[in-house]
Amino acid sequence: MQKGEVLTENAVVDLLGVLAYGELTAFDRLAEDARMAPTTAGRAALATMAAAEMGHFGLLCNRLIELGADPEKAMSPFAAPIDAFHDGTRPSTWLEGLVKAYVGDGLAADFYREVSNFLDDSTRALVLSVLADTGHACFAVREVRAAIRADPAIGGRLALWARRLVGEALTQSQRVIAERDQLAELLINGTGDLAGVSELLNRITSAHTVRMSQLGLSS
Amino acid sequence: MQKGEVLTENAVVDLLGVLAYGELTAFDRLAEDARMAPTTAGRAALATMAAAEMGHFGLLCNRLIELGADPEKAMSPFAAPIDAFHDGTRPSTWLEGLVKAYVGDGLAADFYREVSNFLDDSTRALVLSVLADTGHACFAVREVRAAIRADPAIGGRLALWARRLVGEALTQSQRVIAERDQLAELLINGTGDLAGVSELLNRITSAHTVRMSQLGLSS
Numbered sequence: 001m002q003k004g005e006v007l008t009e010n011a012v013v014d015l016l017g018v019l020a021y022g023e024l025t026a027f028d029r030l031a032e033d034a035r036m037a038p039t040t041a042g043r044a045a046l047a048t049m050a051a052a053e054m055g056h057f058g059l060l061c062n063r064l065i066e067l068g069a070d071p072e073k074a075m076s077p078f079a080a081p082i083d084a085f086h087d088g089t090r091p092s093t094w095l096e097g098l099v100k101a102y103v104g105d106g107l108a109a110d111f112y113r114e115v116s117n118f119l120d121d122s123t124r125a126l127v128l129s130v131l132a133d134t135g136h137a138c139f140a141v142r143e144v145r146a147a148i149r150a151d152p153a154i155g156g157r158l159a160l161w162a163r164r165l166v167g168e169a170l171t172q173s174q175r176v177i178a179e180r181d182q183l184a185e186l187l188i189n190g191t192g193d194l195a196g197v198s199e200l201l202n203r204i205t206s207a208h209t210v211r212m213s214q215l216g217l218s219s
Numbered sequence: 220m221q222k223g224e225v226l227t228e229n230a231v232v233d234l235l236g237v238l239a240y241g242e243l244t245a246f247d248r249l250a251e252d253a254r255m256a257p258t259t260a261g262r263a264a265l266a267t268m269a270a271a272e273m274g275h276f277g278l279l280c281n282r283l284i285e286l287g288a289d290p291e292k293a294m295s296p297f298a299a300p301i302d303a304f305h306d307g308t309r310p311s312t313w314l315e316g317l318v319k320a321y322v323g324d325g326l327a328a329d330f331y332r333e334v335s336n337f338l339d340d341s342t343r344a345l346v347l348s349v350l351a352d353t354g355h356a357c358f359a360v361r362e363v364r365a366a367i368r369a370d371p372a373i374g375g376r377l378a379l380w381a382r383r384l385v386g387e388a389l390t391q392s393q394r395v396i397a398e399r400d401q402l403a404e405l406l407i408n409g410t411g412d413l414a415g416v417s418e419l420l421n422r423i424t425s426a427h428t429v430r431m432s433q434l435g436l437s438s
Contacts, residue, residue, distance in 0.1 A: 024259075027266050031250035040243075040291050040298070044276065047246050051273035054266050061263070072259050079259070 009067070011186040012123055015115060016064050017074030018082075018176070019130060022108060023057040024075070025082050026050075026101075030136070033097035042094075042143075049136045056130035063126055077180065081172040088168045095147050095154065096161050099215065102140035103162050106211045107169055109133075110204045118190030141214050148216045159217040166208070228286070230405040231342055234334060235283050236293030237301075237395070238349060241327060242276040243294070244301050245269075245320075249355075252316035261313075261362075268355045275349035282345055296399065300391040307387045314366050314373065315380055318434065321359035322381050325430045326388055328352075329423045337409030360433050367435045378436040385427070 030050035037043035061071040089104075091097035109131045116127040148155045177184050191197050212219035249269035256262035280290040308323075310316035328350045335346040367374040396403050410416050431438035 024263060024266060027270070028250065028254065031247065031269070035247065040294060044243060044280070044290075047243060048273050048277065050250070051246070051270035054270035057263065058267065071263075075259060 008186065011182040012119060013064065013067060013069045013074050014077070014180055014183050015112075015119075015127070015186070016060050016067075016123075017069075017071070017076075018078040019112060019127065020057055020060040020064065020071060021075040021078045021082055023053045023060065023130065025086055026105065027053040027057070029086060029097070030101065033091065033094070033101065036091075036094040036097060038094060045135075045139055049139075052135075059126060059130055063123070078176065081175050084175075085168055085172040089165050095144060095158060098140040098143055099158050099162055099217075100165055101136055102144075102215065103208070103211060104165055104169060105136070107166070107204065107208055110207050111173075114200050114204070115186065115190065118186055144215045144217075155217055158215070159212070159219070162212060162215075162217060162219070227405065230401040231338060232283065232286060232288045232293050233296070233399055233402050234331075234338070234346070234405070235279050235286075235342075236288075236290070236295075237297040238331060238346065239276055239279040239283065239290060240294040240297045240301055242272045242279065242349065244305055245324065246272040246276070248305060248316075249320065252310065252313070252320065255310075255313040255316060257313060264354075264358055268358075271354075278345060278349055282342070297395065300394050304387055304391040308384050314363060314377060317359040317362055318377050318381055318436075319384055320355055321363075321434065322427070322430060323384055323388060324355070326385070326423065326427055329426050330392075333419050333422070334405065334409065337405055363434045363436075374436055377434070378431070378438070381431060381434075381436055381438070 027050045030046050030053065034043045034046035034050065037046055064071045064074050089100060091100050112127055112131055116124040119127065144158065148158075177187070187197060187200075188194065191200050209219045246269045249265050249272065253262045253265035253269065256265055283290045283293050308319060310319050331346055331350055335343040338346065363377065367377075396406070406416060406419075407413065410419050428438045
């Protein structure tokens, strides 16, 4: 099983690498969104959440170094698809930014949580800790619901925006999986077979529907 | 001395307010500069420093709340001059951003350290802790010196840039002092008289000259 073990270790480096680059871009995105905040309090709230992402980023880099990997190299295969996702879904309003963070991060976190089940205990604990919500979810739900209450037409536009986010996320995820054999293997071996992968996707889709209704949006 | 005490407490709220808004904009600026970084490692280094500023911001807001002040209100008088400083000195390159952070934050930190001598022990300890360098100074010196070694002409341009920063910082500081009587009073009472203020400015100028030569720039 030597080959299998090497594959798993490569897959773990890949997983920590994609998570780390995701945290770095989450920082950027929250920092940008903070500048769109209608109040100084909102701006401070988002900047504080951005700062928390860098705490997670540090934990992931430390673990990569422990595993003998170079964080910069581990992140590099994922820079292009993650940047492409963000470039293709640049929010033009404060509310679009909040929906993107809530819906996009929620989807990503659900996916990583599923994958963490296939990892050793200490890596799983690390992955779950960096996925812990930094307070953004509650904040986004409160702001978006208040905005829709004030102007119900906003709900329809934001629902369309959320659908575009999901489409773009799927496109970029498929691109990553197609290029990284070890990640695809981890996914199929972990869930058992393709039917297992399909159940995993169903669980993620259900959780997404729940999140959309929490925001007051139809999915 | 009732009047004097009230004045001092207002001056403390002012001082914490200007520091807090300064940290929030430092976060923004470092987050923006991070995007200009030539490498992912440089980007991560700056984003981590930005995150540390939000830690300081949180400490300042907590103290303002302890003092019965509203952080948003305490910051608001300083938003316009600090934003004007940043709008007037927007770096167009990665190196200009580093020089701005090193020279500008250095000047501001020296000024706040001087003022902290006039405060009660616990406020002074807080102010000194939020002024602690977040690792940016060493990083900036290393990058700027390496760039000048590679192309000495850069040194002249960056020295001019630093002079522009100092000019704009003085303009905006004078604007703040002119508008906030209690801060001006704290400064004059703290140093003893106008001669004391002049000595304070001399100390700050000397420290600035030392920083410029550390960067390899003439001041």
